Amino acid sequence: MNLLWLLSSGSGTWNPLLWLLAFIVALAAAWFIRSFGRKDFREGLQQEPFISGNEEPADGGGHIPASNLYWGFLESLSGYYSRLIPLHTGILTDYVAWFLGVMAVMLVIALIV
């Protein structure tokens, strides 16, 4: 059994079976808690979501677009991104230049080493 499940790194082990068991226990606990819920619930009886008293925006209007996610992360690393993104010029000759540059550096290193 262990042969199938146990993965050893030499300094630690990982057993997916134990993780699965823990996951199943968590699912069972969730199901148990859910069983305390209202028995008279039916589809359609659910109330509209409460958004600070505002009506729910129609047709995906409440959906936060991907570009708005991680705004803070990108803003705080704007110095890093302002240097990194311009390197990705999309220009083929730049791509070739990077390739040849790395090759030149490695040639020097290989000949020294």
Add this chain to the structure above:
Amino acid sequence: MATLLQHLPALLVAVPLFAAFTLPLVGRTGAPARTAWVFLGALLTAATGLLLAWQVFAHGPLLYVFGAAAPHVPTPMDSGGIPIRIIFQIDALGALMVVIASLSSLAIILYSLASDSRHSGKDSFYSLLFLLVAGVLGMVSTGDLFNFFVFLEISSLSGAALVAYRVDKGQAVEAGLKYALLSTVGALAFLVAVGLLFAQYNALNIAVVASRLQFTPLDQIALVLLAIPLAMKCGAVPMHFWTPDAYSTAPSSITAFLVVSSQASLYGLFRILFSLYGHLLEFSWLTFGWFLIILGVLSMFIGVTMAIPQKDVKRLMAYHAVSQTGYMLLGVGVGLAVLGNAEALTAYGRTAMAGGLFHILNHAMYKGLLFLTAGAIFFRTGTRNLNKLGGLGHHMPWTMVFFMIGALAIAGIPPFNGFASKFLIYESVFRFSPFLSIIAMLVSILTLASFVKVFHAMFMGAARTEFAQVREVPIPMIAGMAILAAVVIVTGLMPRPFIDHMILPAVNALVDRADYIAAILGGH
């Protein structure tokens, strides 16, 4: 049957090549015949690859001498002790790559039968796809440097043509041109290196050249001319710029196989560093190990940080492909760095390499799966722009589940396969340098953050009227994704058999290079 098994290495490239060259003829008889031919070709290619890999893992490395009366004898009696023909030499590492290419090609071709059904030019499309598959299978099977170059060219040119195939208002053509030109420049450097080695040692067979190498200045130049193009082809930073362009504009089925093609280049890089130059790098193992490690760390970090601001889902995934390649380079790089230190190699070097090689298998499966899910979204909605998507979980539940499996796997969340390989990398690399291990973990966290964004953008939210007509993709596309998802789950839940029977033998094949040479020249 015995004859068939004997010629499996030849069939490995002969079957997809035959399928490629007969497709334009079969296609003239009608769409159903073409579809059946494509499916049969994919099935036979995968079956040949898996059977061959099973033979290698069960019975040891395979040799196949093309055109010889006795295909398993590398040096004919009248050759003066020199292997004179093209030889396929498939050890455990090659077999691992064959498994990856076989499984991926089957899933991807099955998927493409539906995803590309609305397009014209299918005869040429599938011919090129089978050529790409043959090129990749040849690269990971051959034991000959010039033959490797030929297969590299086959895969590069067919790959570039496929990237450009759907034109896409010129964007795809531009990406195809970039891929073709960079591949050609890289392949030319590779060819010059092969010429330098041939001029000095009068041989092209990797094992023969490895046994004769003197590490002259010309050999050192050849090493760089061999290694850097392969590093560029596998998308290592700072030579990765072509990957987001090519991966994002190619049809998704093609992108999924371009990942495998890139990994075949990674295989080539490892083969050059370990099998060809291994013993001569004795005094510079640490230097070249750090070369791989630095490429790996740069790829991991820059790949993932460039992925986060992307709005095009395939471009985002392409940067993640760059980032994941970094893990493979890191794991194998640590192994190379401690190759001269037997104690460290035993303590954590082999484990780091096992993690890196296992990650190649895992990445091919989950990244292929992710690209296929992105293709499914594009197939139904016609856009890759994350800002325009949303609420698709209501209409495409299977695609959503497959995306979740792929996303959790790439982020290294248990119990999916990405965690198993990253676990080996984290723990072993930590013993080499805790700082590198922490970077690897940080990159995984950023990867998770990035895919949470993608999941939210594509699938979450209320159903939208503009996607009211969207429905789940056809069954062949679901089947293609299901094959890869199943491998992701099985290799995640039961990593040990894969590690023991496929990955560790592949690590040994890299480390014990004497066996690779002895298989051709005898001795040992």
